[in-house]
Amino acid sequence: MKLLKVVSILLFSCIILNAQPLDVKSKKDGYEVQLQSEKSLVMGNNTFIVTLQKEGKVLNDAKVKAKFFMPEMPGMPYMEQEAKAKFVDGKYKFLINFSMGGTWQYHLMFKTADGKVHKIRASVNL
Ligand SMILES: [Cu+2]
Numbered sequence: 587m588k589l590l591k592v593v594s595i596l597l598f599s600c601i602i603l604n605a606q607p608l609d610v611k612s613k614k615d616g617y618e619v620q621l622q623s624e625k626s627l628v629m630g631n632n633t634f635i636v637t638l639q640k641e642g643k644v645l646n647d648a649k650v651k652a653k654f655f656m657p658e659m660p661g662m663p664y665m666e667q668e669a670k671a672k673f674v675d676g677k678y679k680f681l682i683n684f685s686m687g688g689t690w691q692y693h694l695m696f697k698t699a700d701g702k703v704h705k706i707r708a709s710v711n712l
Pocket of ligand 1: 656659662686688
């Protein structure tokens with residue numbers, strides 16, 4: 587019974603942690619990259635917001651896209667979702683539809699005005 591209590595407390599705290607919108611900051615090739623979700627991540631549609639900066643200045647001429655994918659698992663084929671972002675009010679926005687919960691890997695790519703493509707690899711859980 588004690589174990590059950592511990593497990594349910596852990597589960598509950600996981601739910602609370604996951605209820606926060608995504609907010610990940612990283613640096614790549616001298617650019618500051620922030621990836622946020624509008625709401626906490628759910629199965630179905632999710633709006634993502636990317637902010638790109640260099641030396642504190644917002645980058646408004648990049649091309650941003652993302653790929654979210656889940657490797658093949660027993661009883662489940664490889665899945666992926668790609669999206670191109672639109673630049674709205676100083677931020678790049680795109681929509682991803684998650685077909686299931688679990689861990690989704692992602693590649694966040696942005697092409698800067700100099701023609702270089704920068705890629706960030708990470709993952710999210712839902
Ligand atoms: Cu899956």
